[in-house]
Amino acid sequence: xxxxxxxxxxxxxxxxxxxxxxxxxxxxxxxxxxxxxxxxxxxxxxxxxxxxxxxxxxxxxxxxxxxxxxxxxxxxxxxxxxxxxxxxxxxxxxxxxxxxxxxxxxxxxxxxxxxxxxxxxxxxxxxxxxxxxxxxxxxxxxxxxxxxxxxxxxxxxxxxxxxxxxxxxxxxxxxxxxxxxxxxxxxxxxxxxxxxxxxxxxxxxxxxxxxxxxxxxxxxxxxxxxxxxxxxxxxxxxxxxxxxxxxxxxxxxxxxxxxxxxxxxxxxxxxxxxxxxxxxxxxxxxxxxxxxxxxxxxxxxxxxxxxxxxxxxxxxxxxxxxxxxxxxxxxxxxxxxxxxxxxxxxxxxxxxxxxxxxxxxxxxxxxxxxxxxxxxxxxxxxxxxxxxxxxxxxxxxxxxxxxxxxxxxxxxxxxxxxxxxxxxxxxxxxxxxxxxxxxxxxxxxxxxxxxxxxxxxxxxxxxxxxxxxxxxxxxxxxxxxxxxxxxxxxxxxxxxxxxxxxxxxxxxxxxxxxxxxxxxxxxxxxxxxxxxxxxxxxxxxxxxxxxxxxxxxxxxxxxxxxxxxxxxxxxxxxxxxxxxxxxxxxxxxxxxxxxxxxxxxxxxxxxxxxxxxxxxxxxxxxxxxxxxxxxxxxxxxxxxxxxxxxxxxxxxxxxxxxxxxxxxxxxxxxxxxxxxxxxxxxxxxxxxx
Numbered sequence: 001x002x003x004x005x006x007x008x009x010x011x012x013x014x015x016x017x018x019x020x021x022x023x024x025x026x027x028x029x030x031x032x033x034x035x036x037x038x039x040x041x042x043x044x045x046x047x048x049x050x051x052x053x054x055x056x057x058x059x060x061x062x063x064x065x066x067x068x069x070x071x072x073x074x075x076x077x078x079x080x081x082x083x084x085x086x087x088x089x090x091x092x093x094x095x096x097x098x099x100x101x102x103x104x105x106x107x108x109x110x111x112x113x114x115x116x117x118x119x120x121x122x123x124x125x126x127x128x129x130x131x132x133x134x135x136x137x138x139x140x141x142x143x144x145x146x147x148x149x150x151x152x153x154x155x156x157x158x159x160x161x162x163x164x165x166x167x168x169x170x171x172x173x174x175x176x177x178x179x180x181x182x183x184x185x186x187x188x189x190x191x192x193x194x195x196x197x198x199x200x201x202x203x204x205x206x207x208x209x210x211x212x213x214x215x216x217x218x219x220x221x222x223x224x225x226x227x228x229x230x231x232x233x234x235x236x237x238x239x240x241x242x243x244x245x246x247x248x249x250x251x252x253x254x255x256x257x258x259x260x261x262x263x264x265x266x267x268x269x270x271x272x273x274x275x276x277x278x279x280x281x282x283x284x285x286x287x288x289x290x291x292x293x294x295x296x297x298x299x300x301x302x303x304x305x306x307x308x309x310x311x312x313x314x315x316x317x318x319x320x321x322x323x324x325x326x327x328x329x330x331x332x333x334x335x336x337x338x339x340x341x342x343x344x345x346x347x348x349x350x351x352x353x354x355x356x357x358x359x360x361x362x363x364x365x366x367x368x369x370x371x372x373x374x375x376x377x378x379x380x381x382x383x384x385x386x387x388x389x390x391x392x393x394x395x396x397x398x399x400x401x402x403x404x405x406x407x408x409x410x411x412x413x414x415x416x417x418x419x420x421x422x423x424x425x426x427x428x429x430x431x432x433x434x435x436x437x438x439x440x441x442x443x444x445x446x447x448x449x450x451x452x453x454x455x456x457x458x459x460x461x462x463x464x465x466x467x468x469x470x471x472x473x474x475x476x477x478x479x480x481x482x483x484x485x486x487x488x489x490x491x492x493x494x495x496x497x498x499x500x501x502x503x504x505x506x507x508x509x510x511x512x513x514x515x516x517x518x519x520x521x522x523x524x525x526x527x528x529x530x531x532x533x534x535x536x537x538x539x540x541x542x543x544x545x546x547x548x549x550x551x552x553x554x555x556x557x558x559x560x561x562x563x564x565x566x567x568x569x570x571x572x573x574x575x576x577x578x579x580x581x582x583x584x585x586x587x588x589x590x591x592x593x594x595x596x597x598x599x600x601x602x603x604x605x606x607x608x609x610x611x612x613x614x615x616x617x618x619x620x621x622x623x624x625x626x627x628x629x630x631x632x633x634x635x636x637x638x639x640x641x642x643x644x645x646x647x648x649x650x651x652x653x654x655x656x657x658x659x660x661x662x663x664x665x666x667x668x669x670x671x672x673x674x675x676x677x678x679x680x681x682x683x684x685x686x687x688x689x
Contacts, residue, residue, distance in 0.1 A: 014040045028168075037494060038164055144181070144320075147374015148419040149479060151549045155596065158489065158552060162603045165493040182318035184588035186274040189283050201254060201284050204261065206240040212264025219267045219537055222465050223400065224365065225357035226308050227260060230350070251290055252301050258285035259308045266315060266539040271586045276316055277539075285309070292328065299336040300351075303329045303358050307365060314369065315539050317589045323369045329362050330378065339363075341385045356389040360401060367408040372545060374419075377412050381405075399450045400465050406443050407472045413439065414479045436480045440473070447473055455529045464535055467526050471546045474519035478549060481516035484509060489556050493607075503561055510564075517557045517565055520550035524571055527578045536578065538585030543578075548593045551575040552600065559604045572601070 012023035016031055024030040028039035134146040134153060146153040163171040203209065213236075220226050235253045239246065262278030262285065269277040286309075295302040306329035313322035333339060338359040344352045363384065370377055391397035417432030451466040488509070492499040503510055523546050530536045536543050554575070558568045565571070575597075582590035 014042055017042075035495075038168065149371055149415045150374035151372070151545060151552075153374055154482065154486070155548070155552055155600075157486070158556065159596070159600055159603075161490060161493055162600060162607065166603050166606050181320070182313075182316055184274075184592055185276045185279075185316045187279065187283065187316075188275070189286070191286075201258065201288065202280070203257075206236075209236065209240075209257075209261065212261050212268065215264045215267040216260055219540065220263070220311075222397070223404070223468060224307075224311070225304070225361040226263070226311070227256060227304055228354045228357075231354075232256070232260075251288065252295065252298050252305060255285045255288050255290070256301070256305045256308065258282070258288070259305065259312060262312055263308070263539075266312070267537070269586075270538075270584070272588075273586075274588065276588070277586065278312075282312060296332060296335075299332055300338070300355055300358055303333050303338065303362060306332070307358070307362055310369070311365065314541050317541070319369065319373060323373060323375075326362065326366055326369055327378070330366050333359055333362055334379075339379075339384045339386050341387055353389055356386055359386050360389065360405070364404050364408055367412060371408075371411050371415060374415075377415070381409055381412075396450075396465075400469065403443075403447060403451065403469050404472075406446070407469065407476060410436065410439055410443060410476045411472075411479065414476060418480060418483065433480055436476075440476050440480065443473060443476075453526065455525060462529055462533055462535060464530075467530055467535070468542065470526055471523055471542070474522050475546060475549065477519040478516055478553065481512050481519075482553070484512045485516050485553060485556055485560075488513060488560055492560055499560065513557065513560070514564055516553055520553040520557075521565070521571060523547070523550040524554070524574050524578070528574050531578055531581055536581065538582050538587045538590075541589070544582060544587065544590055544593060547575060547578055547582075548597065551597050555597065555601055555604060559608065 012025070013027075013029050013032060015037065016023035016029060019031075021031060027041060032039035134148075134157075135143050136146060136156065137143050146156060160171050163169075204212070213233075216226060217229075232253070235250065236257065239249055239254075239257070258281045262280075262282035265278030265281065266276065271277040289305075289309075295306075306325050310322040310324075310326035310329065313319075313325065338355050342352050342355055347355070363379070366379070367377060388398055388401055391401075414432075414436045417436060447469060451463070451469050453462070453466045453470050454460070455462070488499060488503060491502060503513075527536065527543060527547055530543070551572070554565065554568060554571050557564050558572075562568055576594070579590050579594040583594065
């Protein structure tokens with residue numbers, strides 16, 4: 001490795017400066033090279049020589065800019081907007097754009113936290129919080145924002161840290177897979193407006209159409225309102241009974257019908273390749289979709305239509321576009337007061353029931369997509385006065401909606417209190433985690449009462465509604481506890497010995513990590529059971545999102561200390577089995593996710609090749625499932641066993657039993673025992689991006 005002399009530029013690297021030891025001034029320095037650690041120099045300590053006139057000129061410019069801050073800010077916003085809106089047209093343009101970005105980053109001063117040196121308590125930062133904006137550049141030159149609570153952001157930050165530790169270099173932007181951009185599929189349409197005639201729409205026979213509609217009802221209707229059955233089916237029969245009068249068909253209904261057909265094929269057809277099932281109907285729907293100037297005249301039906309379009313795009317991993325369509329549905333619903341307490345005496349019972357179902361579906365999906373993207377919530381629950389639908393007296397449907405709302409509110413609270421702006425893990429951060437876990441414990445009792453999930457009873461089928469709600473529940477736990485897992489991985493990448501020492505010496509920290517891991521195991525267990533009964537939706541994005549989040553947590557935990565998880569290789573193989581099933585069903589998004597996680601697994605193996613224990617799965621017994629049989633040819637490399645202090649109780653992970661309410665409350669009450677000083681020192685002031 002060529003040593004770049006920086007002796008006359010900077011005094012010491014960050015690690016030597018923090019350790020207060022002599023630094024050779026080379027990149028990498030001798031101390032970091034000896035310990036096989038990444039070496040970084042802080043540009044803030046660089047000494048340069050400038051003329052007095054140059055300083056006076058900078059002072060004059062700063063004085064002028066301070067007089068017109070709004071105009072300066074607007075110019076910055078316009079410049080940034082131009083950078084986002086104009087992708088480069090060639091590879092050479094990509095290189096120039098990246099070079100300009102790097103130069104701008106080097107010239108941008110790094111602001112020190114205001115609390116450093118002034119706070120009475122150690123400053124601890126949630127490294128996944130939104131105090132530092134995270135952007136990534138795609139291979140087309142466009143730059144995209146990654147939110148703090150996003151699973152893809154978490155994955156990218158993990159990949160970035162591990163890649164830098166293994167290869168001694170930052171991961172190239174072009175080598176990243178930015179999720180949510182629709183890279184998995186090809187829509188075969190550039191979005192150019194087409195004056196399509198409704199008579200030119202290609203539709204199946206009525207029998208086939210009803211079959212596809214019933215598939216949509218089975219996969220979606222228990223949790224989301226995608227169409228009003230009475231009015232929709234009446235229009236369907238009219239459409240097929242009078243083919244000669246199709247030119248008079250309601251255009252909004254026709255577009256809605258085509259989107260439902262696209263969904264139906266997505267649920268019933270296994271299709272490999274870049275063409276998603278049902279895309280022929282969906283493209284026709286987009287080409288026939290009226291402008292908002294017309295859609296606003298039919299608010300309820302348009303809200304249903306835009307919601308369906310957003311959900312279908314989300315299935316294809318076009319998340320930014322999907323979130324935009326759903327935002328239109330939300331704004332349209334708000335402007336027509338669908339979020340208010342509309343009385344039946346004015347609009348009729350049937351219309352009010354339809355309005356309530358449409359509103360709560362938009363609200364829940366908006367919170368879901370917003371959280372998945374890691375963005376701030378656009379509407380708070382206290383601003384909503386809409387009553388719950390009656391669901392024809394179905395207590396189960398009403399209870400399911402209540403639980404959906406409770407879990408979505410939990411996720412919103414976690415995003416705001418734990419991943420909020422600044423995200424400093426001081427007393428406020430700790431109380432945020434404590435309050436979130438207390439609320440999760442309260443939701444646990446209600447979830448077990450109304451939607452129990454007994455996976456060990458092989459004779460009974462699994463309720464898809466119960467499985468979905470339990471997956472969302474464990475997602476809440478993961479979001480609340482994952483920052484500590486991230487912190488320990490960062491410590492592990494810097495020093496294996498320090499990581500083992502801190503992990504074994506802090507009972508509370510270890511319990512938090514095991515709780516995060518326990519929920520990850522529960523997610524994999526639920527998905528494994530759904531897979532055994534062929535109940536996993538290969539088209540909807542929810543199962544894949546949960547699978548990806550759980551798998552990366554297991555991979556990180558194994559790298560930290562394999563004693564945290566029993567039979568960790570089995571759970572990796574279980575996750576891979578679910579991935580393989582989704583891929584076999586034609587889900588191309590799963591191909592990208594599995595490839596990304598597999599790259600992470602290989603890098604963690606490379607990281608642990610020096611001192612590790614190679615875990616080989618045992619031979620398959622006749623009672624083992626086919627998923628366990630797939631693990632015979634795979635080796636999962638893990639860290640060496642730790643000498644865990646026996647005085648620290650270790651939560652037993654039982655995949656058959658969820659976390660108890662008492663367990664979660666004990667964990668919430670123990671958050672005050674976390675030693676925030678050493679975590680603050682671990683995180684330091686280095687930044688990944």
